[in-house]
Amino acid sequence: MxxxxxxxxxxxxxxxxxxxxxxxxxxxxxxxxxxxNLSRAGVVQAEETSLHLNARAYLLLDATTGRVLIEKNSQLRLPMASTTKIMTAILALERGDLSSKVTVSRRAASVGGSSFHLMVGETMSLENMLYGLLLPSGNDAAIAIAEHIGGDVETFVEMMNRKAREIGAENTSFKNPHGLDEPGHYTTARDLALITRYALNIPKFREIVGTKDIVITEGKYTRHIYNTNRLLRISETIDGVKTGYTGKAGRCLVATAQKNGFRLISVVLGAQDHFSTSLKLLNYGFENYELKxxxxxxxxxxxxxxxxxxxxxxxxxxxxxxxxxxxxxxxxxxxxxxxxxxxxxxxxxxxxxxxxxxxxxxxxxxxxxxxxxxxxxxxxxxxxxxxxxxxxxxxx
Missing domain, CATH: 2.60.410.10 (D-Ala-D-Ala carboxypeptidase, C-terminal domain)
Structure with missing residues (x-):
């Protein structure tokens, strides 16, 4: 457990x-x-278990084969808040140079919501900007990265949607790189699991989302940033991935854990308590399944x-x-x-x-x-x- x-x-x-x-x-x-494809063989529906999870949708799968172990409303289109940034990070890591310098625009510095506290004209490496994107969930970092990789935010969002299709996330539509509520910005628990499974194959992504805290000395001042994913501090078995919250999306969390060579990915959307719900899902997987x-x-x-x-x-x-x-x-x-x-x-x-x-x-x-x-x-x-x-x- x-x-x-x-x-x-x-x-x-x-x-x-x-x-x-x-x-x-x-x-x-x-x-x-x-x-x-995510395989649905032997999928356990929520009502068949003793689990009582307060979330609009969730899904648990084996990261290696993509076998879905338990789900509820996994095909329902829902807003996903800052779990959006998983895709933002994928594109940055695949298309960008981690040592390249990202310059913060006025648009990036002025975006609302969770922040890396970037200032107009500040420059920082793409690598450090990704830490600011994925640990404190900086919306400003998301805009800065989008402009750096795509030239402008709108082009970058088009890239996000193309990548989603490539991965197989057919019920996902991105309207921005940060996840703030916007009409037409949605995904499903299944699609988000697909996107995360893809992202976990990128070593640098795994490294960043598994980081509890880090000191960034680059930029106009030193920043000591902490990962919003509290599950990282609960067990060394848990090593990612991304939290999210907006008024429309509710509390969202994609989490991953590995035990005895067995890696699970849980996706929770619209939860009352995204941390406890994710923990119950992961525990369910490790307690009821054995890797053979x-x-x-x-x-x-x-x-x-x-x-x-x-x-x-x-x-x-x-x-x-x-x-x-x-x-x-x-x-x-x-x-x-x-x-x-x-x-x-x-x-x-x-x-x-x-x-x-x-x-x-x-x-x-x-x-x-x-x-x-x-x-x-x-x-x-x-x-x-x-x-x-x-x-x-x-x-x-």
């Missing part, structure tokens, strides 16, 4: 390889697979016939581990799909199949099956050598 890449999916690679080799992928390949390793990297699972190769079969192994949080008595099904054959040459780590994991008939995740070694194409010399060997054996 807690106290108090984008790249083609493995399925896309398999279908590409199959087309290239003019071979059909074997049994149980489903065209509907999308690797970054189902697939081990480099374990042998099949062999694929090789046409025209110096070796007749390519041994295939799992390209990565699969570990899932599971409740007791959940039914796991594992499908192994491989090419019926492949043409030489075959290269080490070439994808030749896939392991698919299902829970209650719903797809959860997969791992590639890859060749364990190179197999070169059989040459004329190889054929000649084989003939000589047969002749010599025949003579003997």
């Amino acid at each position: 807690l106290f108090a890449k984008t790249s083609l999916s493995w399925r896309d690679r398999i279908m590409f390889e199959s087309s290239k080799k003019n071979a059909l992928v074997s049994f149980l390949i489903y065209a509907s697979f999308i690797i970054f 390793k189902l697939v081990s990297k480099d374990s042998v699972y099949a062999a694929v016939p090789v046409r025209g190769g110096i070796v007749k079969k390519a041994v295939v192994v799992a390209g990565e581990d699969i570990a899932l949080p599971l409740r007791k008595k959940e039914k796991i099904r594992m499908n192994i799909s491989v090419f019926p054959f492949t043409e030489a040459p075959v290269y080490k780590n070439q994808v030749l199949g896939e392991i698919q994991i299902y829970i209650d008939s719903t797809f959860i995740c997969s791992a590639p099956l890859v060749s364990i070694y190179d197999i070169r194409k059989k040459s004329l010399f190889d054929n000649f050598y084989k003939m000589i060997k047969i002749w010599m054996l025949g003579e003997g």
Whole structure:
């Protein structure tokens, strides 16, 4: 208990390889697979648990696979206050130079709400500005960053919305980079979980949102800033992410915690007490689910016939581990799909199949099956050598 890449999916690679080799992928390949979808297999609805959480919407998921563990109104469009700044930080980290200097405009210095207390004309590195964005939740820092990255706020907001679509957050609409109430500015608990899951893959983001406090000496005066996420001070297991509050949005919080290699992300929107609600969600996940390793990297699972190769079969192994949080008595099904054959040459780590994991008939995740070694194409010399060997054996 807690106290108090984008790249083609493995399925896309398999279908590409199959087309290239003019071979059909074997049994149980489903065209509907999308690797970054949040899986709803075995989702526990709020009314089915003993949890009594006072929030308009919430969601808890496994950060590794995206499996939703419990939810309520997770598709409901709601304002999200300063959790907006998760997306602002993503764009700054992906498109900006952390050492570049950000100059504070009059527009940035005059914005209301939570503040990093920036002054007009003040300059500061983008890195320090991000600490001001994510720890004290500075709306002024959000505007300054938006202008620095996008040229102006409006262009930056367009970038935010494009990025949301790329990540798969289809029910999200940004109107500003800070999260102050504005018509048409909304997200869902599901979308915010997707955005956060993406952000947590950025090392600098994880570092900043896990910082409890820091002294910033750059700028016109020294600032000692503290993280508004009080859960960071409750347990070392909790290491992020972002608070939010406005009159329309209510109290919001995205939190993450890791225990025994098992990372959970909770999203709470419109809560009466966002800290206790998030803590209950995280505790529920760790108390009711156990991380189990189902697939081990480099374990042998099949062999694929090789046409025209110096070796007749390519041994295939799992390209990565699969570990899932599971409740007791959940039914796991594992499908192994491989090419019926492949043409030489075959290269080490070439994808030749896939392991698919299902829970209650719903797809959860997969791992590639890859060749364990190179197999070169059989040459004329190889054929000649084989003939000589047969002749010599025949003579003997």
